[in-house]
Amino acid sequence: MKVSVVVALCATAAAVLLLSPAAEGSHLKVGYYKKSCGNVESLVKYHVAKAIKANRGSGAALVRLIFHDCFVRGCDGSVLLDPTPENPYTEKTAPINIGLAAFEVIDEIKAAVEAHCPGTVSCADIVVYAARDAASLLSNGHVHFDPPAGRLDGVHSHAADAQRDLPDSTFTIAELIRNFRRKNFTVEELVILSGAHAVGVGHCSSLRARLTAPPTQIVPSYRSLLAGKCAAGADPVVPNNVRDEDPKAVAAAFPSFLKKLRKAKDFLDNSYYHNNLARIVTFNSDWQLLTEKEALGHVKEYAENGTLWDEDFSDALVKLSKLPMEPGSKGEIRNKCRFVNHY
Ligand code: HEM
Incomplete structure (x- = not known):
């Protein structure tokens, strides 16, 4: 043929x-x-x-x-x-x-x-x-x-x-809400799904703005830790969750956080919300959730109730x-x- x-x-x-x-x-x-x-x-x-x-x-x-x-x-x-x-x-x-x-x-x-x-x-x-x-x-x-x-x-x-x-990680809360609404996701679901940032890593280029953000937005010692790690290569990655950080870097920049470090890395739970309220999260888009009343309310709700987050995150993934x-x-x-x- x-x-x-x-x-x-x-x-x-x-x-x-x-x-x-x-x-x-x-x-x-x-x-x-x-x-x-x-x-x-x-x-x-x-x-x-x-x-x-x-x-x-x-x-x-x-x-x-x-x-x-x-x-x-x-x-x-x-x-x-x-x-x-x-x-x-x-x-x-x-x-x-x-x-x-x-x-x-x-x-x-x-x-x-x-x-x-x-x-x-x-x-x-x-x-x-x-x-x-x-x-x-x-x-x-x-x-x-x-x-x-x-x-x-x-x-x-x-x-x-x-x-x-x-x-994008540089988005404001208004942009995040609009982006999720376009796909028919609510402010609550934006907050729920963002909790996935309890695991994994991000490139320093994705959190560049956080390295110069004021103390009202990021704990200065965590910012120094990130800045130190990000100075160490072209565009290295850092853990999304501070508890997955390398103990040496934490001991040097952020000793009060040593007790929070965990052996089991990438454990998926509601720790994202605790970290967020404590201003110890990597992306601007994470911190932005604290700047709007409804979103902030949900951040607090999920920080308090890990079981509720497990269930709501499961439902939100099915919807996704x-x-x-x-x-x-x-x-x-x-x-x-x-x-x-x-x-
Ligand atoms: C709300 C808006 C969101 C923004 C702005 C955002 C942004 C980002 C960025 C910039 C990274 C790091 C990429 C890199 O530099 O390598 C990342 C990582 C990650 N994101 Fe998101 N994300 C969002 C929502 C979500 C959602 C809804 C999920 C899942 C349900 C999710 C799950 C993850 C995970 C698990 C990682 C780590 C991936 C890895 O370690 O390979 N994110 N996100």
């Missing part, structure tokens, strides 16, 4: 396989793969647990990944697409996606799932399941939920969409996972999470 004929046939087949998902996410179902791929959830869990055992940071990266996938074009795996000569600026190349990681964990899960149930499970669903398992493992099971599935993988991914839709693809957009079950099928 001539190459041009093969190309034409493949293009037709790919077009036929492109499906149209329901716009509102109403087609999503808990246990969606029960009949078609019964062990998908245990496969995902196995690989997430393995990745977290090797490096707890990959758990934090998976919790961030669901947010960065779902807030841009809905939960469609568009964040996973690698740049290609035809589309060199996919979402993951956007500056706002700095530090986004764990793509290799998603690849490993997808390969295992394909070996069991070829062409059945979308990468978008894998992102959601993996975030669920990561959040559960990092919180010792306190964060737990049963997300519906049945998402399709999108075929579009553009850095400009990520820049437009994702919040239901953000639909843009109306009329086509989807598919990708063969490989980094590339659309017709690539």
